[in-house]
Amino acid sequence: MKSPRYWLMKSEPDVFSIDDLKASKTSLWDGVRNYQARNFMMNDMKVGDLVLFYHSNAKPPGVAGVAVISKEAVPDVTAQDEKSKYYDPKAAPEKPIWFCVEVKFKSKFKNFVSLDELRDQKALKEMLVLKRGQRLSIQPVTAKEFDTVVKLGSG
DNA sequence: GCCAACGTTGGC
DNA sequence: GCCAACGTTGGC
Numbered sequence: 001m002k003s004p005r006y007w008l009m010k011s012e013p014d015v016f017s018i019d020d021l022k023a024s025k026t027s028l029w030d031g032v033r034n035y036q037a038r039n040f041m042m043n044d045m046k047v048g049d050l051v052l053f054y055h056s057n058a059k060p061p062g063v064a065g066v067a068v069i070s071k072e073a074v075p076d077v078t079a080q081d082e083k084s085k086y087y088d089p090k091a092a093p094e095k096p097i098w099f100c101v102e103v104k105f106k107s108k109f110k111n112f113v114s115l116d117e118l119r120d121q122k123a124l125k126e127m128l129v130l131k132r133g134q135r136l137s138i139q140p141v142t143a144k145e146f147d148t149v150v151k152l153g154s155g
Numbered sequence: 156g157c158c159a160a161c162g163t164t165g166g167c
Numbered sequence: 168g169c170c171a172a173c174g175t176t177g178g179c
Contacts, residue, residue: 010176036162056176
């Protein structure tokens with residue numbers, strides 16, 4: 001499979017927002033417990049890939065800024081931590097199940113691009129995040145979609 | 156807080 | 168390996 005260069009990653013801003021990423025500069029994208037999303041991180045994400053940072057479960061939901069993949073996937077140690085809400089008893093240290101990439105802050109949009117605005121764009125008709133029932137927390141995005149969203153965000 | 160749409164689990 | 172029950176996601 002040809003590796004896509006653009007992604008959308010969802011985060012609940014109450015838990016981890018674009019401002020949190022801005023403050024910490026980089027962050028491991030841990031806590032992903034879905035195999036499809038994990039496989040994107042493990043198999044397809046390369047350093048330098050660009051990411052639309054999406055605020056889910058927010059008012060309003062939408063894209064808040066851009067991040068870049070800064071490290072390829074490593075085992076997600078929160079799966080080994082019994083006290084973590086992401087603890088997974090099936091994941092042993094010598095045989096990790098879950099992986100996470102590191103993302104680095106790139107920019108926060110001047111204009112937050114809400115889900116409604118995304119829906120208004122003809123160019124984004126095929127965007128996965130707009131599709132009914134699409135709940136994956138990590139999704140590939142086309143170059144055209146990425147550019148369209150960045151343009152909206154830059155105002 | 157509701158609930159539709161999925162994903163996962165576990166009994167058989 | 169089927170599928171019902173349960174859990175989660177995430178917009179509304």
